[in-house]
Amino acid sequence: MSDLHIYNSFNRQKEKFESITPGHVGLYVCGPTVSGESHLGHARPYVTFDVVNRYLQHLGYKVRYVRNITDAGHFEEEGREAEDKIAGKALLEKLEPMELVHKYTELFHWGMRLFNCQSPSIEPTATGHVIEQISMIEDIIQKGYGYEKNGSVYFDVKKYAEHYPYGKLSGRKIDELLETTRDLDGQDEKINKVDFALWKNAPPEHLMRWKSPWGEGFPGWHIECSAMSSKYLGTEFDIHGGGMDLQFPHHESEIAQSTIAHGHAPARYWMHNNMITINGKKMGKSYNNVIKMTELFSGNHPILEQAYHPMVVRFYILQTHYRSTLDFSNEALQASEKALRRLWEAYELLKKTNHPGNAVAKDAALNDQVKNFCNECADFMNDDLNTAKVIASLFELAPIINGIKGGQVKADAIDAATFALLQSTFKTYLEDILGLQALQAEQNSNKMDKVLSVLIDIRKDAKQRKDFATSDQIRNKLTEFGIQLKDEKDGTVSYTIE
RNA sequence: GGUCGGGUGGCCGAGUGGUUAGGCUCAGCUCUGCAAAAGCUGCUACAGCGGUUCGAACCCGCUCUCGACCUCCA
Numbered sequence: 178m179s180d181l182h183i184y185n186s187f188n189r190q191k192e193k194f195e196s197i198t199p200g201h202v203g204l205y206v207c208g209p210t211v212s213g214e215s216h217l218g219h220a221r222p223y224v225t226f227d228v229v230n231r232y233l234q235h236l237g238y239k240v241r242y243v244r245n246i247t248d249a250g251h252f253e254e255e256g257r258e259a260e261d262k263i264a265g266k267a268l269l270e271k272l273e274p275m276e277l278v279h280k281y282t283e284l285f286h287w288g289m290r291l292f293n294c295q296s297p298s299i300e301p302t303a304t305g306h307v308i309e310q311i312s313m314i315e316d317i318i319q320k321g322y323g324y325e326k327n328g329s330v331y332f333d334v335k336k337y338a339e340h341y342p343y344g345k346l347s348g349r350k351i352d353e354l355l356e357t358t359r360d361l362d363g364q365d366e367k368i369n370k371v372d373f374a375l376w377k378n379a380p381p382e383h384l385m386r387w388k389s390p391w392g393e394g395f396p397g398w399h400i401e402c403s404a405m406s407s408k409y410l411g412t413e414f415d416i417h418g419g420g421m422d423l424q425f426p427h428h429e430s431e432i433a434q435s436t437i438a439h440g441h442a443p444a445r446y447w448m449h450n451n452m453i454t455i456n457g458k459k460m461g462k463s464y465n466n467v468i469k470m471t472e473l474f475s476g477n478h479p480i481l482e483q484a485y486h487p488m489v490v491r492f493y494i495l496q497t498h499y500r501s502t503l504d505f506s507n508e509a510l511q512a513s514e515k516a517l518r519r520l521w522e523a524y525e526l527l528k529k530t531n532h533p534g535n536a537v538a539k540d541a542a543l544n545d546q547v548k549n550f551c552n553e554c555a556d557f558m559n560d561d562l563n564t565a566k567v568i569a570s571l572f573e574l575a576p577i578i579n580g581i582k583g584g585q586v587k588a589d590a591i592d593a594a595t596f597a598l599l600q601s602t603f604k605t606y607l608e609d610i611l612g613l614q615a616l617q618a619e620q621n622s623n624k625m626d627k628v629l630s631v632l633i634d635i636r637k638d639a640k641q642r643k644d645f646a647t648s649d650q651i652r653n654k655l656t657e658f659g660i661q662l663k664d665e666k667d668g669t670v671s672y673t674i675e
Numbered sequence: 676g677g678u679c680g681g682g683u684g685g686c687c688g689a690g691u692g693g694u695u696a697g698g699c700u701c702a703g704c705u706c707u708g709c710a711a712a713a714g715c716u717g718c719u720a721c722a723g724c725g726g727u728u729c730g731a732a733c734c735c736g737c738u739c740u741c742g743a744c745c746u747c748c749a
Contacts, residue, residue, distance in 0.1 A: 207749075215749095222749045250747090347744075348678055354745075356677090398747075420749030421680095427748090450749075451680090457741065461748055496698070497688060502681075502742075509687045512699035519698090522712090565689050569697035576714065583706085585714050645708060652710075663712050673712090 180559045181236065183416075184500060186424065186447040187346050191561055194446065196415050202238045203414030204230060205406040205444065207423055208300070210247040211281035215288050216467040217490070217505065218420075218453045218460040224491050224612075225450045225499040225562075226418045227294040231610050232558055242297040243409050245402060246285075248278040249303040249385055249395055274384045278304075288470040291487035293612045299409050303401040307387045310396045310404040313438050314375045322437045326366040328378030328392040334371040337433050346432060346447060347425035373430050375400050399430035406443055407435065417444035421451055422461075453494075455480075455505040468505070482507040485514070488614055492517040495564040495611055514616075520568075521615060522673075523575040524603045526582055532596040533589045540590035543577070547595050550574050551602040558610065567606055574599065584666060617674060633662070633670045 181194040196202050206226045209219055223244075230242045289296070303310075314330055317323040322333050337343055338351040354371045374397035379386040386393045406414065412435065419428065428447065435443040452459045455466050468478050476484030493513035497503045538544035550570045557566040578599070580586030591599070607613050632651055639647035652662045659675035 209749075210747085219749050225749095349745075350678080353677060422744070422748055425678095425744060426746085452743070452749075454742075459743065459748090463746085463748065493687090500680095501688080504687080506687075508699080512687060514699095516698045519712095563689080566696075569689070572697055579713050583713050585705095640708080643708075649709075656711085661711065664707070664710085665712090666706075671712090 181232075182559060182561055183446055183448060184561045185445075186449045187442075192446070194415075196238065197413065197445065200237070200239060202233050202240045202416065203410035204233070204240055204242045204416045204418065205402070205410055205414060206242070206244045206297075206417075207402060207419035207427070208245040208247060209281075209285055210250065211278050211285060212250060213462075214281060214469045214471065215285045216460065216469045217473055218467060219285075220288070220292060220470065220490060221453050221494055221499075221503070222418065222420050222450045223289060223294050224292055224494045226448075227292075227612055228495065228562060228564060228610065229416070229418065229448070230295060230297075231612055232562065235605070235610055241299070241410060242295075243299045243301065243406060244297040245405050246278075246282055246300055246302045247401065248275075248282070249307075249401070272384065275304075284471070288487075291470075291474065292491050293488070293614050295612070301405045301409065303396065303405075304385070306401065306405050306408070307396060309408055310400045311376070311387075311389050313400060313404045313407075313434070314396075315390065316438045317375065317434060320437050323375055324368065325391050328394060329366060329374060330376040330391055330397075331367050331372040332375050332397075332430070332433060333368060334373065334433065335369045337437065341433070341436055343433060344429060347429050349425060349429065373397065373399060373426060375434070399427055400434060402427075403431050403434045403438070403443065406431075407439060412439035412443065413441055414444055416446045416448060418448040418450070421449040422459075424449055450499045451502045453503050453505055457504065460505065480507075483511075485510050486616055488616055489514045489517055492568075492611075492613060495613075496568055498561075498563060498565050500561075516572075517613070518616060520571060520575055520607070521613070523578045524607055525615075527578045527600055527603055530578070530581060530588070532591075532593055534593045535589045536592055536594075538590060538592040538595065539587060543586070544591045544595050547574065547577060547591055547599055551595075551598050554602060554606050558606075564611060567611070571603065571606065574603075629660070629672055633672075636662075637670070 182191045183194050184190070185192045204226070206222065209215055226242075226244075230240055233240045314323060317332065318325070318330065322337055323330050324333060334343060335351065335355070343349075343351055344354070351371065355369060376389060376391055376397055377394050378392060379394045383395065385395050387395060406417070417428070417431075432442045435441070452461075454460060455468070458464055458466060460467050468481065472478040472481065473485055473490065474487060476482075489510060490513075493510055494503065496513060496516075550573045554567045554570050557563040557570065560566075577586055581588050588596075632655070636648045636651040639645070639651070655662055655672075661673045661675070663671050663673070665671055
C-alpha cells in the first residue's frame with residue numbers, strides 16, 4: 178500500500194510498515210495522566226502521533242486511533258489532602274477526584290484543539306474500564322503469572338522471563354534488574370523486586386477505589402493500557418506509541434501482561450518519541466522545570482520572553498525528527514515563529530497566484546527542480562516520518578513562489594501541471610499532514626479592509642504629492658499597532674496584521 | 676554502577692562514505708522616496724585522538740563530555 182518505513186523500537190531498526198488488516202491501521206498511544214496540567218513535554222507525543230495518524234490517513238488507511246485518559250490513581254491537589262476522605266469533612270469540602278480529573282481533561286482537550294491535533298477515534302478512560310482490567314488480571318492469575326498478597330496482585334516477572342524475552346523492548350536484562358537495590362513501596366509483598374502491581378489494595382485514605390475479587394483497591398499502573406487497547410484494537414494491533422520514558426517499565430510490562438493474557442505481544446510496531454529538554458535536561462515533573470501549556474500560550478512564566486502561538490510550538494516540534502531530543506529556548510521558538518510566518522505567507526501567496534497555463538515550461542531546469550522538491554516530500558515522510566526534511570523542501574520552494582510574485586521568476590517558467598503540483602503539495606503537506614494552520618485568524622474582516630483602504634488611499638495621495646511626512650506617519654502609526662503596510666512592486670499596497 | 680542515545684557553523688537543527696540540508700541571526704547587493712517584505716550573494720561546520728578507505732562529519736577503537744532510562748513521568 179505504501180513504502181512507509183518506521184523505526185520499530187522493538188527491533189531497533191527501520192522496518193517497512195505493513196498493516197495487519199489491509200487498508201486499516203490500529204494505533205494506540207499512551208495518553209495523559211490527568212492529575213495535573215499538561216505541559217510542553219506532553220505536546221511532543223501528541224503532535225508527533227497526530228502526524229502519524231494524519232499521514233496514515235493520507236496514505237489511504239482507515240485508522241482507528243485510540244488514546245487513553247489515565248484518570249485513576251492517587252490524586253491530590255495542592256492544599257487539598259488525600260486524607261480528606263477520612264477527615265470527617267463535609268462532602269463539598271472534600272477533594273472529589275473526578276472533579277480534578279474533569280478539570281485537567283478539559284484543559285488537555287483545550288490544548289489539543291489549539292495544537293490542531295485531530296481527536297482520536299476513541300479516548301477511553303481507565304476508570305471506565307475497571308471491569309476489563311479486573312478480568313484481565315483474573316486471566317493472568319489463572320494462567321499462573323499473577324499472585325495475590327494482602328489484597329494486591331502482582332505480576333511474576335521472574336517466571337515470565339524464564340519463558341519469554343522480557344526486557345527486549347527496553348534493552349533490559351532480568352538478572353541485572355533482579356540485582357537492583359531500590360526500596361519501593363510494597364516491595365516486601367512482592368516475590369521479586371522486578372514484579373509489578375496489577376492491582377493495589379487501597380489504603381483507607383485512598384480516594385479512588387473499586388470492589389474486586391481481592392478486596393477494595395485500584396488498578397495497577399500498566400494494566401489499563403493493555404485492557405483498553407485489546408478491547409478496542411484487538412489483542413494484536415499495528416502501532417503502539419508513546420514517549421521514550423514509557424519504554425520501561427510501562428511498555429515492557431504491557432508486553433508481558435498481554436503476552437500472558439493473549440498469547441502474544443500487543444503491537445507489531447512500537448514508536449517512541451524523544452523528550453523535550455530545557456537547558457539540556459528533560460522537561461518533567463520530577464525535574465520541576467515544566468512549562469505548562471497555559472503558560473506557554475500566555476507567556477506567563479519566568480523563563481518565557483513572550484507568548485508562543487500553539488502553531489509555532491507545533492511547527493517547532495515538527496522541525497526536528499521525533500526521535501531526537503528537542504531543546505527548548507526562547508531563541509529557538511522565536512526563530513520558528515519567523516520561519517513559520519514566512520512559509521505560511523508563501524503558501525497564502527501560492528493559493529492566490531494565477532498561472533498562465535502553458536503546458537511547456539520555459540525553464541526546464543527550474544521546472545524539474547520544483548517537481549523534485551514536491552515529490553521528495555513523500556519520500557521523506559515514508560522514511561520514518563522525517564518532517565524536518567519535508568519542511569526543508571517546502572522552504573526550498575518558498576523563494577520560487579515569492580519570486581513569481583516579485584517578478585524574479587516568470588510564472589511561465591514552470592508548466593501548468595507543475596504549478597498545480599506545487600499548490601497541491603503545499604496544501605497536502607502543510608495543512609493535511611503536518612496539520613499546520615495560519616498564525617492569525619482570518620484577518621481580512623470586511624470592515625477592517627475598508628478602514629485600511631481609506632488610510633491606504635490617503636497615503637497614496639500624500640506620496641504622489643511627495644508628502645512623505647504624512648505617508649510615513651500613516652505607515653509608522655499602523656506599524657505600531659502591528660499592522661504592516663507593504664508597497665508592492667505593481668503599485669498596490671498590501672498589509673499584514675501581527 | 677548498569678543499559679542506551681547524543682556531541683554538527685553565532686543559535687536551532689537535518690543528514691549521507693565522495694556533490695548545498697533547512698530555519699533563524701549577521702554582512703553585502705537588487706528593488707524602493709524611505710521602509711517593510713521579497714529576491715540574490717556571502718559567512719561553510721561536523722568534540723578530541725588514532726585506525727579502515729582512493730576518499731569519513733558519516734565505518735571501527737579509545738578519550739573527553741552531555742543526556743535518557745533503571746522510580747510516577749510524554
